[in-house]
Amino acid sequence: MALLRTEKLPVQSQDDVVQVRQAVRAWAVELGFSLVEQTKIVTAASELARNAVVHGGGGSVELESVETAGRRGLRLTFVDHGPGIADIEQAMKDGYTTGGGLGLGLGGAKRLSNDFEIRSQPGAGTWVRIVRWK
Amino acid sequence: MVSARNSLLADVLSRSQKDIFNEWVAAQLRSAGSRSDLITETELREQSRDFLQRLGAAVAAGSDDGDGPAWAPVRELLDTLSRARARRGFSASETATFIFSLKEPLFARLRQELGRDADALAAATWSATVLLDRLGLYTTEVYQKGREEVIARQQRELLELSTPVVELWDGVLGLPLIGTLDSARTQVVMENLLSRIVETGASIAIIDITGVPTVDTLVAQHLLKTIAAARLMGADCIISGIRPQIAQTIVHLGVDLNAVATKATLAGAFTVALQRTGYTVSRPPRA
Amino acid sequence: MERIPILKMGEFLLVSIQVDMHDRLAMTLQDDLTAQIVKRRARGVLIDISSLEIVDSFIGRTLANIAAMSRILDAETVVVGMRPAVAITLVELGMSLSGVRTALDVERGMAMLRASLAAGNGGAAGGDGAATH
Numbered sequence: 001m002a003l004l005r006t007e008k009l010p011v012q013s014q015d016d017v018v019q020v021r022q023a024v025r026a027w028a029v030e031l032g033f034s035l036v037e038q039t040k041i042v043t044a045a046s047e048l049a050r051n052a053v054v055h056g057g058g059g060s061v062e063l064e065s066v067e068t069a070g071r072r073g074l075r076l077t078f079v080d081h082g083p084g085i086a087d088i089e090q091a092m093k094d095g096y097t098t099g100g101g102l103g104l105g106l107g108g109a110k111r112l113s114n115d116f117e118i119r120s121q122p123g124a125g126t127w128v129r130i131v132r133w134k
Numbered sequence: 135m136v137s138a139r140n141s142l143l144a145d146v147l148s149r150s151q152k153d154i155f156n157e158w159v160a161a162q163l164r165s166a167g168s169r170s171d172l173i174t175e176t177e178l179r180e181q182s183r184d185f186l187q188r189l190g191a192a193v194a195a196g197s198d199d200g201d202g203p204a205w206a207p208v209r210e211l212l213d214t215l216s217r218a219r220a221r222r223g224f225s226a227s228e229t230a231t232f233i234f235s236l237k238e239p240l241f242a243r244l245r246q247e248l249g250r251d252a253d254a255l256a257a258a259t260w261s262a263t264v265l266l267d268r269l270g271l272y273t274t275e276v277y278q279k280g281r282e283e284v285i286a287r288q289q290r291e292l293l294e295l296s297t298p299v300v301e302l303w304d305g306v307l308g309l310p311l312i313g314t315l316d317s318a319r320t321q322v323v324m325e326n327l328l329s330r331i332v333e334t335g336a337s338i339a340i341i342d343i344t345g346v347p348t349v350d351t352l353v354a355q356h357l358l359k360t361i362a363a364a365r366l367m368g369a370d371c372i373i374s375g376i377r378p379q380i381a382q383t384i385v386h387l388g389v390d391l392n393a394v395a396t397k398a399t400l401a402g403a404f405t406v407a408l409q410r411t412g413y414t415v416s417r418p419p420r421a
Numbered sequence: 422m423e424r425i426p427i428l429k430m431g432e433f434l435l436v437s438i439q440v441d442m443h444d445r446l447a448m449t450l451q452d453d454l455t456a457q458i459v460k461r462r463a464r465g466v467l468i469d470i471s472s473l474e475i476v477d478s479f480i481g482r483t484l485a486n487i488a489a490m491s492r493i494l495d496a497e498t499v500v501v502g503m504r505p506a507v508a509i510t511l512v513e514l515g516m517s518l519s520g521v522r523t524a525l526d527v528e529r530g531m532a533m534l535r536a537s538l539a540a541g542n543g544g545a546a547g548g549d550g551a552a553t554h
Contacts, residue, residue: 014443014444018443021441022441035506036509039474039506040510043477105477105478111514112510112513324509328509331505332504332505336525337529363505363511363512366503366507366508366511367523368503368523368529
C-alpha cells in the first residue's frame, strides 16, 4: 500500500474534535469523495475522536491518504493511552444506539467505514483505524 | 547517489533536450495513433515539453527506476494525461504511445554520445528502456482506471435515468422501481429520491415496486434505510405494488415493515397521499 | 461562553444551529432550551438543522433528549431541514431518532406545530400522519 500524504492532529479536547471533523472533511473533499461519503467518514471520525477525548483521556489522530490496487482511500488512526477496553465485542454492540444508552460509537464508526480495525487492552490504551475507499 | 549510468542519461537529456523534443513530437504526430481529432498539436507539444522537463529533473536527482519522491512530478503528469486521454476516448495503446515513441529519439542521442563505447551504450540504452517501459506501463494502468471511472459514471447516469422520480402531485413524489434492484442501484435511487424531496418540498414519497421481480434481504434493508432517511428529513414513504411473492419473501426474511405504510396499488397509495396532504377527491354530480 | 440563540415566535421557540457544535455547546443548548420552555411557557420548539453538515451520535442523542424533555414540559419539538447526506449517515449509524418529529423546513415545521396545538395534541402521537413513529 502506498502512503501518499499524512497529517497528525491532537485529540485532547472537545475543540479538537471539531478541528478533526474539519480536517477530515477537507481531506475527503480533496480526495474527491462524494458528499455522502464525506459525511460518513467525517461522522465516523467525530465518533472516534470523541471516544478518545471522553473515554481515552485524550490522544491523537493520524490522517493519511493511501492507495492500493489503484484505489485511493482516506485512512484515520486514533490512538489514546487511556484505560483501554476490556470487552471489545460488547463495546462494539454498545455503539448501536437507537437514542438511548451511552454507546461508544464504535459500532457506528465501523458501519460508516469500509475497513475497521481496533486494538485495545485494559491499561494499554486504544488504537482504532478506519479507512474509507473511493 | 548518482550512478554513472544515470549521469549519462541525465546529461544526454539536458544537453539534447531540444533535439529530443522536436524528434519526439514529430514521431508522435507521425504515428498512426496520434488522434489529431482528440488532441491539438499545441497541447501535444506542451505535454511533451512538460514531460521532458520533469523526466530530466527526476533522472538528474539520481534515480532511474521511476519510483520514489523524485518521480512524483512525472507520475503526476502521467496521471493527468492518461485520465484526460481516457476521458476523451483514446485507446490504451494510443495513450501509451506518448511514452514509447520517446525511445527512438532518446536512443538516437545515446548512440551519438556513447557510440564509441559499446558497453556504456548498451548499459545506458538498457536502463533507459527499462525506465520508459515502466513509465509506459504506469500510463496504461492509470488509463485503465480512467476508463473504469468513465464507465462507472456512465452506469451511474444510466441508473439515474432508469429510476426517475416523478412529482405526482403537489408535495407527493412517485418512484416507480423497475427491474432487479442491487445494492449499487438502490443506493443511487436512495440518494436521488432524497435530493428530489428537498428540491420539490415533498412530504410524501410513494415507492412502487410493482415492477420489481424479487427482493432480497440486502435490497429490503436498503429500502428500509431510504424510508428511514426520508422520515428524518420530514417526508413519509408509502410502499405500493407489493406482489404476493414479495410479501412472502419479506415475511420469510424476517424484515419488519410494521413502521412503513404499504398499499397494494399505486392508485391506493396515491389516494392515501392526497388525504394526508389535505386533499379530497370528488366527482361533480352528472347533470 | 458561546451560546446558540433561541428566538421566541409566538408560542414557539426557534433555534437555528449554524455552527459545528462541540459537545459542551450541545449540552448548553439542551439546558437553555428547557429553561426557556418553562420561562416563556412555550408550547413548541423548532430546531433548524439545515446548516448542519454533520450530525453524529452525540448530537443525535441531544436532539432526542430535547424532544423528550420538551414533551414532559408540554411542548412539542420538531426538527427541520436535515440534509440528505446527514439523514443517510444517521440511518447508517443506527440512529432512528424515533420520538422526534421532523419536517422539511421551518415553514412546514411551524405548520405542524400549529396543527398539533390546534388539535389539542400535547403528546407524541400525531394523528395527521406526520412523520413520526
